[in-house]
Amino acid sequence: xxxxxxxxxxxxxxxxxxxxxxxxxxxxxxxxxxxxxxxxxxxxxxxxxxxxxxxxxxxxxxxxxxxxxxxxxxxxxxxxxxxxxxxxxxxxxxxxxxxxxxxxxxxxxxxxxxxxxxxxxxxxxxxxxxxxxxxxxxxxxxxxxxxxxxxxxxxxxxxxxxxxxxxxxxxxxxxxxxxxxxxxxxxxxxxxxxxxxxxxxxxxxxxxxxxxxxxxxxxxxxxxxxxxxxxxxxxxxxxxxxxxxxxxxxxxxxxxxxxxxxxxxxxxxxxxxxxxxxxxxxxxxxxxxxxxxxxxxxxxxxxxxxxxxxxxxxxxxxxxxxxxxxxxxxxxxxxxxxxxxxxxxxxxxxxxxxxxxxxxxxxxxxxxxxxxxxxxxxxxxxxxxxxxxxxxxxxxxx
Numbered sequence: 001x002x003x004x005x006x007x008x009x010x011x012x013x014x015x016x017x018x019x020x021x022x023x024x025x026x027x028x029x030x031x032x033x034x035x036x037x038x039x040x041x042x043x044x045x046x047x048x049x050x051x052x053x054x055x056x057x058x059x060x061x062x063x064x065x066x067x068x069x070x071x072x073x074x075x076x077x078x079x080x081x082x083x084x085x086x087x088x089x090x091x092x093x094x095x096x097x098x099x100x101x102x103x104x105x106x107x108x109x110x111x112x113x114x115x116x117x118x119x120x121x122x123x124x125x126x127x128x129x130x131x132x133x134x135x136x137x138x139x140x141x142x143x144x145x146x147x148x149x150x151x152x153x154x155x156x157x158x159x160x161x162x163x164x165x166x167x168x169x170x171x172x173x174x175x176x177x178x179x180x181x182x183x184x185x186x187x188x189x190x191x192x193x194x195x196x197x198x199x200x201x202x203x204x205x206x207x208x209x210x211x212x213x214x215x216x217x218x219x220x221x222x223x224x225x226x227x228x229x230x231x232x233x234x235x236x237x238x239x240x241x242x243x244x245x246x247x248x249x250x251x252x253x254x255x256x257x258x259x260x261x262x263x264x265x266x267x268x269x270x271x272x273x274x275x276x277x278x279x280x281x282x283x284x285x286x287x288x289x290x291x292x293x294x295x296x297x298x299x300x301x302x303x304x305x306x307x308x309x310x311x312x313x314x315x316x317x318x319x320x321x322x323x324x325x326x327x328x329x330x331x332x333x334x335x336x337x338x339x340x341x342x343x344x345x346x347x348x349x350x351x352x353x354x355x356x357x358x359x360x361x362x363x364x365x366x367x368x369x370x371x372x373x374x375x376x377x378x379x380x381x382x383x384x385x386x387x388x389x390x391x392x393x394x395x396x397x398x
Contacts, residue, residue, distance in 0.1 A: 011213055012081045013205065016225045019072040019082070023229030027068030031237045034064040035244040043112040045245050057242060059111040062250025065230040066104045069257070072226035073097070082218060092219040095134025096260035099127035103176065103256050107249030120248070124176050127256050128169035136264050137168040168263055176255030182341075183251045185334055186240035191342050193254035194231035199349035200224040200261050206357040207265060223261040227254065240334045295348050331382030340379050347371035 038044065038058035045057045073093065076082040106123040109115055131137065139159055159167065183189035204221035211217045231254065237244050246254075327337035351368035358364050 011205065011208060012079075012218060012221075015076070015079045015082050016201070016205070016221055018079070019076045019222065020225040020229035020232075022075045023068040023072035023226045024233035025068075026071040027065050027230045027233030028236060030064035030067045031061060031234060031244060034058075034060055034067075035237070038111075038244070041112065043108070043247070045111075045247070058244045059247035060108060060249055061234055061238060061244045061246035062104060062107055062248070062253050065234050065246065065250050066100065066253055068230040068233055069100070069226045069253075070097075072229055073222070076222055076226075081215075082222060090216060090219050091134045092136055092260070092264050093222065095131050095136050096223055096257060096264075098134070099130040099172075099256050099260065100253055102130065103127050103252040104249055107247060107252045111247035111249055120252075121173070124173045124252070124256075125169055127176070128172035128259070129165075131172060131256075131260055131263065132165050132168050136260055137164045138171070138263060138266055139164050140266075168259075171263065172256060172259040175259045176252050179255040179258075180248060180251040183246065185338050186242035187235055187238050188338050188341060189251050189254065190231045190235050190238050190246060191338060192345050193258070194228055194235065195342060195345050196258055196349055197224045197228035197231060197254075197261075199346075199353050200258065200265070201228060202350070203353045203356060204261065204265050206353075220261040220264040223257055223264065227257045227261070240338065295345075327379065332379075340375065343371075343375050343378065347375055 035058045038060040043059045045059050103123060106115070106120060110120060179189055179193065182192060201221055201224035204217070204224055208214070208217045208221060234246060234250070238246065327340060332340065347368060351364060351371065354364040354367075355361055
């Protein structure tokens with residue numbers, strides 16, 4: 001496969017690493033001043049019955065992360081390879097920046113004044129609309145019907161304008177809320193965002209190579225790398241014991257940027273592959289990566305909606321039964337619970353990326369299976385220890 005583009009640059013891995021580093025460093029340096037600002041204006045998370053933290057903690061960490069993202073993108077504008085790709089002929093980055101800026105602004109207001117759920121949902125739908133307006137939307141999906149070939153075959157479903165818009169907006173809202181719902185322990189959302197962004201970046205770099213290093217395929221990789229850097233730079237301030245929370249400012253920022261990166265990547269599959277109905281993993285690659293990267297947050301979101309619907313409470317009404325709460329309940333410490341969720345997200349997300357990029361899926365599935373077994377055993381250890389100590393019971397609920 002070619003690794004050189006028509007304008008003479010190789011794969012822009014060093015440039016992408018550089019902008020990720022810049023994003024991380026600026027986020028790391030900005031978080032302290034942002035924390036002081038949040039305390040001064042009252043953007044503080046006061047402990048509530050469902051919360052794990054017991055001391056008032058500043059919010060607005062997402063503002064520092066957004067500063068890191070802007071720095072990384074600004075640096076990319078000064079690098080010849082990335083500037084050619086993103087600022088001459090592509091509107092993807094502009095759309096993601098506008099959508100992200102909108103949700104960062106709404107998140108800051110929510111972290112300070114506690115906006116109602118309808119207002120936040122309206123902002124999330126608008127952010128998805130902005131992505132569509134600037135050309136980021138799902139357009140083609142492979143389905144296992146009508147291929148007419150032998151073995152596994154199918155056809156490409158060309159989405160109409162309305163269908164593509166609806167799918168893009170729904171996915172944006174789902175990802176934003178998934179990250180928001182899972183943000184319940186110190187360092188959890190930042191770590192999930194970091195892992196998901198890195199996995200998405202690896203997938204996008206694979207697409208760049210598949211497309212012969214076409215600069216038009218760089219934009220989702222840049223989105224993912226600057227987000228990875230922002231999450232990495234924020235974690236030292238946010239890991240247990242956290243000195244600042246990202247708040248809705250940060251969780252919604254992570255969600256919309258991941259939505260932008262994965263949706264943008266969905267349209268970058270080479271035509272030669274897309275026309276081959278037997279290459280199922282390649283055709284399903286964007287959906288596989290989305291599912292693997294955010295399976296744990298989306299599963300938590302789905303379970304929360306089902307649980308609250310059955311209880312006849314509003315699905316936006318918070319409770320203390322998320323996956324991370326359950327890990328605490330069976331005996332894990334906060335740090336161990338967070339690291340376990342990192343492990344689950346890492347196994348699933350990088351397994352999904354490997355399925356999309358590696359030629360031997362059997363080997364990938366074998367490695368993923370081993371990782372899942374390790375994660376299951378590690379998650380069950382405190383429960384088994386408590387069960388033995390209590391003579392077979394699971395112990396009292398907290």
